[in-house]
Amino acid sequence: MRTLSSLDAYVATTDGGGVQLHQFATGTVRADPAGAGAVELAVSTDYPWDGTVRVEVREPGDGEWELALRVPGWAEGATATVAGERVEAASGRYLRVRRAWSAGDVAELVLPMGVRVLEADPRVDAVRGAVAIERGPLVYCVEQPDLPADLVADDVRVRVAELRGARAEHRPDLLGGVSVLHLPVHRALGAAAAPLYRPAGDEPAEQAEAGTVQVEAVPYYAWANRGVGPMRVWLPRA
Structure with missing residues (x-):
């Protein structure tokens, strides 16, 4: 029960710089990073059966903030795009993108499932x-x-x-x-x-x-x- 009551902190966290997604599950993440105003993210995925994780910005907040997605150590060969542009997704690290986000922006991480x-x-x-x-x-x-x-x-x-x-x-x-x-x-x-x-x-x-x-x-x-x-x-x- 202790784990279930703190599950949200295992899935996502926020700090003065932005929002971090540590585990991937379909749902909604709401935060206020760095006092930048309300941020809402819609996460959709069939993980762990499928390796595609789609994060859509519903409420972008104000100004710049960083979205960080954990790329597992086993996920060598992972790929990612942000707002349609290819970005690096190194295994064992966090994919970090800092920008002024707009409603409808999508970050997509694809983990290899071989x-x-x-x-x-x-x-x-x-x-x-x-x-x-x-x-x-x-x-x-x-x-x-x-x-x-x-x-x-x-x-x-x-x-x-x-x-x-x-x-x-x-x-x-x-x-x-x-x-x-x-x-x-x-x-x-x-x-x-x-x-x-x-x-x-x-x-x-x-x-x-x-x-x-x-x-x-x-x-x-x-x-x-x-x-x-x-x-x-x-x-x-x-």
């Missing part, structure tokens, strides 16, 4: 040899309800090159409306048949393409809403 595959430093024992998948600001997971009946989450293996081309699909009927990722995955060689501990041998042979299974990954925050079962964020490489 699939990103991450690995941890090899000194992190628990996830060595595994990767995690992100899209936009969200981390994804593979959950048992989305796997074939004969494939358990612990036996899923992945190949990085295949994951980078994973397709996103918005599913308004699933978990309150989420975008899923369609992932090509592989079964662990000898899963469930080999003894738990055995002599180390040569590296396993490459699996044939016929062994690839397409499964859906869901945002990590939405797991455990469809019954009890395994889930994995860190997926071992095939």
Whole structure:
């Protein structure tokens, strides 16, 4: 409840120089930066499912003030326009535009929403040899309800090159409306048949393409809403 009661301060702030948008959600922001008169901004976006954030100035206030939009660190390749003119949008920084605004001016930020595959430093024992998948600001997971009946989450293996081309699909009927990722995955060689501990041998042979299974990954925050079962964020490489 404490977070909800202060949510507005997480989304936007104002100071003597202007207005700062830190998180992106559809709504209206009202402020009086530097005593420049009432400012009203209309924010429209489908973030985090879509990377386009549109900020329209409804009430421009008086004189100059700065609009600052946060560009997340993961958003390399972000683009932006202000009143139709291209401006720089560097990842990990704020896009800052100071001007005398007019009613109807629009600042538009477009964040790249491609699939990103991450690995941890090899000194992190628990996830060595595994990767995690992100899209936009969200981390994804593979959950048992989305796997074939004969494939358990612990036996899923992945190949990085295949994951980078994973397709996103918005599913308004699933978990309150989420975008899923369609992932090509592989079964662990000898899963469930080999003894738990055995002599180390040569590296396993490459699996044939016929062994690839397409499964859906869901945002990590939405797991455990469809019954009890395994889930994995860190997926071992095939």
